[in-house]
Amino acid sequence: MEIKLDFGGGAEVLFDNIKKRDLTLDSSKKWTIRTFLQYMKENLLTDREELFLQGECVRPGILVLINDTDWELLGELDYEIQPNDNISFISTLHGG
Amino acid sequence: MVLCKANCGNKAILKRPKTGDALCKECFFTAFECEIHETITKGQLFKSGDKVAIGASGGKDSTVLAYVLKLLNERYKYNLKIVLLSIDEGITGYRDDSLETVKKNRDDYGMELKILSYEELYGWTMDKVVSVIGKTNNCTFCGVFRRQALDRGAKMLEVDCVATGHNADDIAETVLMNILRGDMVRLRRCTKIKTHSNEDAIPRVKPLKYTYEKEIVMYAHFKKLVYFSTECIFAPNAYRGHARMFLKDLEKIRPSVIMDIIHSGEQIQFKENIKKPVLDICQTCGFVSSCQPCKACVLLEGLNRGLPKLGIGKKSKGERMIAQQNLERIHRVKNDF
Numbered sequence: 359m360e361i362k363l364d365f366g367g368g369a370e371v372l373f374d375n376i377k378k379r380d381l382t383l384d385s386s387k388k389w390t391i392r393t394f395l396q397y398m399k400e401n402l403l404t405d406r407e408e409l410f411l412q413g414e415c416v417r418p419g420i421l422v423l424i425n426d427t428d429w430e431l432l433g434e435l436d437y438e439i440q441p442n443d444n445i446s447f448i449s450t451l452h453g454g
Numbered sequence: 455m456v457l458c459k460a461n462c463g464n465k466a467i468l469k470r471p472k473t474g475d476a477l478c479k480e481c482f483f484t485a486f487e488c489e490i491h492e493t494i495t496k497g498q499l500f501k502s503g504d505k506v507a508i509g510a511s512g513g514k515d516s517t518v519l520a521y522v523l524k525l526l527n528e529r530y531k532y533n534l535k536i537v538l539l540s541i542d543e544g545i546t547g548y549r550d551d552s553l554e555t556v557k558k559n560r561d562d563y564g565m566e567l568k569i570l571s572y573e574e575l576y577g578w579t580m581d582k583v584v585s586v587i588g589k590t591n592n593c594t595f596c597g598v599f600r601r602q603a604l605d606r607g608a609k610m611l612e613v614d615c616v617a618t619g620h621n622a623d624d625i626a627e628t629v630l631m632n633i634l635r636g637d638m639v640r641l642r643r644c645t646k647i648k649t650h651s652n653e654d655a656i657p658r659v660k661p662l663k664y665t666y667e668k669e670i671v672m673y674a675h676f677k678k679l680v681y682f683s684t685e686c687i688f689a690p691n692a693y694r695g696h697a698r699m700f701l702k703d704l705e706k707i708r709p710s711v712i713m714d715i716i717h718s719g720e721q722i723q724f725k726e727n728i729k730k731p732v733l734d735i736c737q738t739c740g741f742v743s744s745c746q747p748c749k750a751c752v753l754l755e756g757l758n759r760g761l762p763k764l765g766i767g768k769k770s771k772g773e774r775m776i777a778q779q780n781l782e783r784i785h786r787v788k789n790d791f
């Protein structure tokens with residue numbers, strides 16, 4: 359399953375400073391944001407974990423959008439990722 | 455799919471932290487802009503014909519402020535002349551990049567831009583300050599110098615007021631910090647939407663005082679506004695960082711906490727016997743200050759005397775340090791003969 363991932367507002371510095379990525383996820387299993395965050399932690403995160411995650415969730419202050427829609431309207435961690443979804447992480451914690 | 459709460463028939467794209475409402479993009483823009491307009495009119499932040507400087511850092515808040523203020527000025531005929539005022543602290547690799555963003559704002563919005571550097575104002579860049587003071591107390595210097603630099607810039611540009619990008623999250627955080635530090639003078643001042651330090655000083659206003667950080671970032675995202683987003687490369691303020699994360703954790707459970715804390719700050723009654731600083735003019739530099747000489751002048755004297763810690767501790771300690779150095783100098787002169 360192909361998906362797109364992008365970072366903004368400074369969140370990219372936690373991921374090797376790469377702003378946009380195309381990813382292929384194993385289609386044989388169901389993906390939720392919850393399992394995807396674990397995947398990101400294990401495969402993509404290059405800075406300290408606590409700057410991105412708090413428990414199994416993103417750290418408060420990092421906004422998540424799925425296809426440009428606030429994840430708070432889509433079930434947050436339980437949202438089931440669909441092919442060609444575009445997932446964005448935008449930090450509100452950097453600079454002012 | 456969630457539909458917009460305003461019954462416009464469009465798909466909602468965000469849940470507002472302030473109200474919990476789900477709104478579509480257009481209704482969100484309208485709500486966001488109208489609320490800032492209301493803050494401006496209710497607080498009587500400007501009057502027709504005013505020249506307003508936006509304290510522009512290139513970050514998300516001042517970028518959104520410049521965009522929205524230009525838009526509201528045209529939509530509601532405020533009749534303001536808006537200019538951008540940026541401070542160059544002289545931090546290589548940080549301010550260089552953010553100033554590029556401010557220059558882009560200048561071109562995009564067609565506003566005059568004035569950049570004032572610590573170097574030209576004080577003879578010291580922050581890079582140089584850090585090289586003598588280290589990375590522990592440098593935020594004190596930067597904060598004191600910046601505050602005065604904005605006053606000086608405002609005077610040079612002959613503006614009627616300075617608008618800063620402080621948002622609701624920033625103000626709630628500052629209320630909390632001032633309570634934790636027992637700083638009643640700053641607590642009283644920090645929730646004010648318009649501050650006049652005295653008759654002569656140029657007022658500061660905060661049009662984004664009731665605007666949540668999440669909405670500012672979402673607004674910039676959906677409007678595709680370009681801003682600069684890297685922390686200052688020198689030591690971050692750890693105490694403020696903790697207060698910030700504490701608030702973000704609370705906000706997760708109860709989004710209204712930001713407004714609630716601001717409200718608490720506004721409603722606290724102060725005893726009249728709390729010492730209020732008398733604001734005066736610094737006899738050394740001529741800018742507004744509550745002490746003689748002002749904090750900026752003390753810090754600067756310390757740097758120039760090679761006693762960079764001078765303004766950081768208690769005043770009495772600083773005076774001892776100066777006396778000691780003067781004494782040593784006299785001895786040195788005597789010994790030279």
Ligand SMILES: [Zn+2]
Pocket residue numbers: 458459460461462463464477478479480481482
């Ligand atoms: Zn709508």
Ligand SMILES: [Zn+2]
Pocket residue numbers: 736737738739740741743747748749750751
């Ligand atoms: Zn002074």
